[in-house]
Amino acid sequence: MGSFLEIFDIYLLEAVLNGILLGGVLALLALGLNLIFGVIDVTWICYAELVMIGMYGMYYLVQYYGLSYYAAAPLAILLVAALGALLHFLVIAPLLSSPPINQLLATGGVLFVLQSFATVAFGIDFRNLGIRLPILTLGDMHLSYSRLLAFGAALIGMIVVYLFMTRTFTGTAIRAIAQDRQIMALMGVDAKKIYVVTSALGGALAGLAACLLVLQYDVHPFVGLSFGPITFLICVLGGLGNFVGGFVAAFLFAEIISLGGLFSDLEWGYVLAFAFFIVMMFVRPAGLLARRS
């Protein structure tokens, strides 16, 4: 019995650590979506599909054009950033004054477009980079190196965004717009320009997430569905537009999925996470860190 417990604890610790590593990438995804919501007041239902396009970008850059991973990553990030700005320009800008539900549905339409575009252009085969990073053995635990890299890069990305938001003029303007969009126009800030910059920044975060996810998962047109819903739930759980809340919620979710997967199938980890989300909506409808009114 004693030895059983020992092995069990190692697995438990490994699951906890893997959960933390998974949480880093989820937090990065949630940050991008929260940024868009906080500043433009729009939910991009198609956010995970932007990530999918970024993953395909990485795949083609590395496999067909023979670029190294580190050379391809900035290009893929730029690509998705441009896509984010384009999405804002074509779809969101004409809908800025219509009901929020219409904006939600329009980005739902973009989800269909991106998914089927990928199906038509790239086919439905599963593809991967063919890069296999070593697995780190720490005592009796096995941690994948790609997850560590993803976690580290996600943390650095988040710190860079934080510095950008607090230390630069544009970042300050973005935060100001999020607080009061009417007044800022009177203060001489071009709201339209800020929206495009924010969309590009949100896209860039999706691109960074794509570069990290492509190391761990195969790309296919429907890959967005496997982490898209989770990202929305994290944002809502943390409070839409609440950066710190999203960060905390991402790690909570990742732990639930990882630990749930330890005791049963991975799907049950997701079911648990979803159920936890619904329960939390009733306990704290405005988000984890919201003050009770």
Place this chain on the structure above:
Amino acid sequence: MSLRQYMPWIAGAALVALPFVYRDPYHLHILILILIWSFAYTSWAVMGRFGLVSLGHGGFMGVGAYVTVLLWNHFGLTPWLGIPAALLCSGALAMVVAYPCFRFRITGHYFALVTLALSGIVLQVITATRDHTGGSLGYTPERTKGNHILALQFDDKVVWYLIALGVWVGGLLIWRWIDRSMSRYAMEAISEDEDAAAAAGVNVTAEKLRITVISALMTALAGALYGQYQMFISPDTVSGIGISLQMVFAAVVGGIYVAFGPTVGAIITILLAEALRIGFGTKAVGWDNLVYGVLLVVFIIFLPKGILGSLLASIKTPSKRQNG
């Protein structure tokens, strides 16, 4: 009685008579699909028209289809009892999720995302319990060796056509009943301003809950019928986020504020998918959704009332369009 009052009866008689005059199996199959999906889209629009945008209807549909088939395969319970049981499950699910939502004023974006979680849960549960439900590979109701009526399995497409027609008309009647009830005014007031409606004496939670449960029951029925007709269900065809978005999309394209809007949406989307499928053959994979998606975005930007809604509006106020 004027011609206008006879119109529904004439149209109804023509629709009932159709399969006896014209019985091309492929065209009948398309018609049956259109009727079943029209009913499903109508049930989404019953609540969608009041600004209650649910992305959880894929979940309700999945419950309707899977509970009916599971009861039949595992316990031999006839769908005549299985479907009411499935409706009960779906209604209970709607209550459990929607009551706290409405009680704690979860609206707009938040409501859409909570219901999105619901369809995610249903999909994952179906996949996770693959020992009983077949998981993502899909599931088939066992062919009956005895009574076809008891098993609700018919080889004759005409029977299915008449069943689907009846259910579709039932959906329209429910729409009309809500349209003419006090609930409609209450719900319209709520969608404008919940606090003002509550101050005016509307029981906000109860009204929203009633509409949601009606909508969920109808959607589950659509799912059960679809399963019985196709004799094959899989998480991708009756459940999940894809189906939820498909419902929203078709209803919006047709128009969610008029009774026939979702039907028009179903006709357009299904004919489009079939035309692309035949036109492109196996190369069409993805093309139909690509066209759908572009249409959806264009519609929401330029025609938020949908095709039929915009058409009716322009007929009613032609001068406004000319001046504008």
